[in-house]
Amino acid sequence: MAKELKNFTKRADNYSQWYNELVVKADLAEQSAVRGCMVIKPYGYAIWEKMQRQLDDMFKATGHQNAYFPLLIPKSFLSREADHVEGFAKECAVVTHYRLKNDENGGGVVVDPAAKLEEELIIRPTSETIIWNTYKNWIHSYRDLPILINQWANVFRWEMRTRMFLRTAEFLWQEGHTAHATREEAEAEAVKMLNVYAEFAEGHMAMPVVKGVKSANERFAGAVETYTIEAMMQDGKALQSGTSHFLGQNFAKAFDVKFINANNEPEYVWATSWGVSTRLMGALIMTHSDDNGLVLPPRLAPIHVAIVPIYKEKAQLDAIAERMQPIIDELRKRGLTVKFDDADNRRPGFKFADYEVKGVPVRLAVGARDLEKGACELVRRDTLEKEEIAFEGIVDEIMRILDDIQKSLYDRALQRRKERTITVDSYDEFKEKITQGYFILAHWDGTSETETRIKEETKATIRCIPFEGDTTPGVCMVTGKPSPRRVLFAISY
Secondary structure (H helix, E strand, O other), rough: HHHHHHOOOOOOOOOHHHHHHHHHOOOOOOOOOOOEEEEOOHHHHHHHHHHHHHHHHHHHOOEEEEEEOEEEEEHHHHOOHHHHHHHHHHHOOOEEOOOEEOOOOOOOEEOOHHHEEEEEEOOOOHHHHHHHHHHHHHOHHHHHEEEEEEEEEEEEEEOOOOOOOOOOOOOEEEEEEEEEOOOHHHHHHHHHHHHHHHHHHHHHOOOOEEEOOOOOOOOOOOOOOOEEEEEOOOOOOOOEEEEEEEOOHHHEEEEEEEOEEOOEEEEOOEEEEEEEHHHHHHEEEEEEEEEEOOOHHHOOOOOOOOEEEEEEOOOHHHHHHHHHHHHHHHHHHHOOEEOOOOOOOOOOHHHHHHHHOOOOOOOEEOOOOOHHEEEEEEEEEOOOEEEEOOOOHHHHHHHHHHHHHHHHHHHHHHHHHOOOOEOOOOOOOHHHHOOOOOOOEEOOOOHHHHHHHHHHHHHOOEEEEEEEOOOOEEEEEOOOOOEEEEEEOOOOO
16 A cells, blocks of 8 residues: 555656646545536645735735625626626636526426526636725715735636646636825835745745746736736646736726825725635746655645554553654644644555545654663655654754755745756757746747747747846847847746
8 A cells, every 4th residue: 555655646757747646646636526626635635725824914014804705796897897808707616596496397407597597707817806896885085995815715717627726727826906096105115015925935835936927918917017926846847836817907997986185186095916826836846846746845744754663562552652742742832734644544654654644744653662671763755864863852853954954845945946047048058948847938029929939839938037037138039120138938837
């Protein structure tokens, strides 16, 4: 059984298959009976909860409050902002009836044709429209602003090609929606929240990101500007890991949301929206994990330390438990989650394999002989290095090792990105390198036509125009026209 647990497809052989197997074998999620949807299992959800808890604290520290808005949106609301409806029209699930009835011919339940809705309802693909219709009732004067709201919710986008966590029809996320009195304040809010995402990704996920602004082709539907954090996965592909949008006055105009400013003049409100989703779970998996299973940064691990007692009789187990309990208590006092695995229905070898596959950062194996010599075996998940560690001072040492794992995972991912980020000047070289899994910095003439051509011919997209980087003018690699600076290209998930 232990061997079966660890029998993964190798990343080098089939990266996509490796990912799919890992999600299942690490007990994170499974396919549901509903096409395109997934069941997030307790262990996977525990990781998401850790993400959620940390992000929620960061949002509240920046002055935001949580609220909740309806799942169903009147169809007419989506019609009010033309770019927005165009961006989501093909992904919307539509509710047309409000009742079922028993089939008179005994065929189970059927839709009652007499229960047709006067206006169809859309399962939210995102909530800008319903929220701005609500804000109209909340905002009258500049004294009512800013409004800083976040919502934790599920959304639905009818995706045809799905992969667990990365792209599913229904997914969990948070969406911030803020209203401001000035353009400057709204723009500053959008950038501030992008920086919050970047801080979370790097500080907690140990995942380095590139911050920047999206091109017009890649911009959120209805936004004036979209800011993004882009992360490199181990195969060199990019994963958009968080976005923040400056919406200008587009939604305020669509829903007629005005306020009386300090000069006693009516003015449309300025807006932002921003979000991250369970896609971060996919990012976490693909940034750090290896051919032996999941690798988790300690700050997001549901279990920090797993202790496996090795014994032949109950008296030995009792002695091990007694010796380890003060250590467990002290680790828990320091904020760690510790599992003392004394289950007698699984052999130690299975437990070792299971914790390895699930990415538990530190594992201890303690037997009767270890008690005699005052030390036990410690294995750290990131390197799989084993060492003998004395019980004396073990708590401090575990804390140090966990800090080192967190830092090492970030450093390793950053080094990988540095090695696989290159500068390219010719389109022929670009077409060759982009298939090999690189982030490419190249010149682009700024037109949608050229961007579309590159995407059609290479599958690469402009991931962002980085906030930092080479701003030296040059010429577009495709057209030879002037280019103000290099932008970041990659093939993405």
